[in-house]
Amino acid sequence: MSYLQVQQLTKSFGPVNVLKQVDFSVEPGEVHALLGVNGAGKSTLVKILSGDYEKDGGTILIEGEEVHFTSPSDAQEKGIAIVVQEVDTGLIPNLSVAENVTLDLTVGGKNSRPISWKKRKLIAEERLAKVQTQIQLNRLVEDCTLSQKQMILLARAVASDAKIIIFDEPTAPLSDQETKQLFSVIEELKAQGIGMIYISHRMQEIKQIAERMTIMRDGKAVAVYETDSVSTEEVVKTMLGKQLHKADYHHRDFSEETVFEIDHIAVPETGKQISLSVRAGEIVGIAGLVGAGKSETANAIFGVTNAKGKWLINGKEVKVKSPRHAVQAGLSFIPEERRKSGVLIESNVQENLSLPALKHFTTAGFINRKKEHQSALQQIQELGIITSSPKALMKHLSGGNQQKVSIGKWLNHDSSVFMFDEPTKGIDVGAKNDVFRLITHLADQGKGILYFTSEFDELLQIADRILVMADGEITDEMLNQEATEARLMTAATGGNAVETAEYQQRLSAAGRS
Known part of the structure; x- marks a missing residue:
């Protein structure tokens, strides 16, 4: 029996159908890759499985039992953990490494008694060791590197006794050696019977660690392949619905x-x-x-x-x-961590696109929203940004479209x-x-x-x-x-x-x- 089964899942944001009757499953001890272009629906599916969004329709089964998540804690209680791509959204920057790694010991009412700092550091050290990582426990997370933050999140996920761990572009901030460490940890998790959903655009990685892959396009799961039975060219063609020729x-x-x-x-x-x-x-x-x-x-x-x-x-x-x-x-600068310093994630597309050149849309201290709106419509078309509206919040856009906004906002400057x-x-x-x-x-x-x-x-x-x-x-x-x-x-x-x-x-x- 599959540990996780998704049947005919649907989700819409206003008039936009983001997920269209999606079927998906994960077996115990399996790494199941989830692929698709930005905007294909991967992030929405993952956010429903991790409790960030509620589904509109369809069924989610955990070990054959139907479940409905209304919050991340619901998903965690059923054994689903996530290692997010934008690591700063999953950590508390002004707390120490030890505090972040052991956050579950003080949040959610799991402990009726206070836990000593000495014991907490010992537990944090043990958890980091499970992911083959050593970081100074007293260091503030805001002072850690991207790769260290990623491993802190992984240590916390492994410690949660999860039966399904979702990895969203986990190797993006990692060096080759750190990637090898991660893959070693993943092999250990597979041996323990833990199922994993692995989102990545790096086909070489997927070929190395995943048993199966599901490809999404336009909100649908359009193909499921055994990883060893399909070429990279066929995967890219299925993702895009057409052949893509690499630029020279x-x-x-x-x-x-x-x-x-x-x-x-x-x-x-x-x-x-x-x-x-x-x-x-x-x-x-x-x-x-x-x-x-x-x-x-x-x-x-x-x-x-x-x-x-x-x-x-x-x-x-x-x-x-x-x-x-x-x-x-x-000078204009499009930084690496777009959600942290490239865009205002809680603001809408229009506001982000106009921000660096706000003086061009301002008269006597007041923003001309009509002029700002017309400029945003033009940039959305020119940049190929996929969004339901210029007023759509940035957090609802896919990673690729967020990046286009991060670049596009400088074009008026x-x-x-x-x-x-x-x-x-x-x-x-x-x-x-x-x-x-x-x-x-x-x-x-x-x-x-x-x-x-x-x-x-x-x-x-x-x-x-x-x-x-x-x-x-x-x-x-x-x-x-x-x-x-x-x-x-x-x-x-x-x-x-x-x-x-x-x-x-x-x-x-x-x-x-």
Whole structure:
């Protein structure tokens, strides 16, 4: 018997039917992958199973018993836990690691007696050990890295005695080594009979750990495959309803004029200095593995951490002591953690799109909502944002559409330089092509682009020039025509050659030499 069965599940938001009679199941000890483009209905299905949304129709069965969830606690009581993609939404930042890992001991009335701090730390240490992780227990969660936050959530889920654990893009913030640790934990959970729902856009991972996959499209479960019996090309075609051809890099002509330059910017978080330049219309990729210091460097350039150094935009030296100074100087920044710092998740699409250029919609201190609305309608159409209305809340949009808004909100602002930090994190292949199109369009307008990513294959498709970072420093620079994944990986590991058979297999699987 399946531990979890979903039959004919339906859900609508106003006139929009998001789930249309979806069938889905998970067996004990199975990793069942859930795939689909952004907006296909995956997130809505998961939110119903985790108790965030109530279903409109259909049946959910747990071990053959029909259940109805009205809150996350209902789902947790029935043995369903979730490790969310946007980790900050699942943690309390101003509490310690130990407090977050053992939150269940003090929330929900499970303990009638107070628990000592010493015992709580011991329990937290044991739980982290189960997911092969060590983090200083007294550290505040807000001071932890993305990967550490992810493992805290996983430790809490494993400790909940869940029979089903939902993973939403779990490896997005993880390094290769941390991903291996996660997969090792997943294998242990499988051996214990725990079923898992695994959402990811990384087919290589799904092929490695999932037994089955369900593909969703337009709110329906359109196919269920045994993972070993289907090709990646067939999966992508089923997700999109059409064949998608991977974009290849095409050489573009751009100006010799330098639009942006930084000279010896001291990055507080890495303790290193960075110098680089970008020409008008040029896309410069910043490649690096997780932990290389890319995000820290991007934040420093944008004035988040009050870095020291020299900034020049269009040949003029500017002061960038804060993000406000950066925006005034002509910098725009699309950050990695879009829900935390890229968009206002509780506000609507229209408000988010107009925010950086609010002065264009304001007269005598009052916002012209009609003008703002018309601008939002135009941007929604131009950017291909899928939403029921400009007034729809951001939290109801898929990850890919949230990212389009995160980018689109800067298009009304007269910026000379656009910085993107992991812009395709957690979005599907279709939305990724849309993001590439937007970035290329900005470059064609003469904007300078800095593209920070750990996805090396993306840079081979879009970047004109690539700088590689390791340990907070630039270790190599190359034109697109000179770049290979092997050379990028060598530089990203600090100049140490990668000679393992495993990596060569990865290159072959990706279709590159």
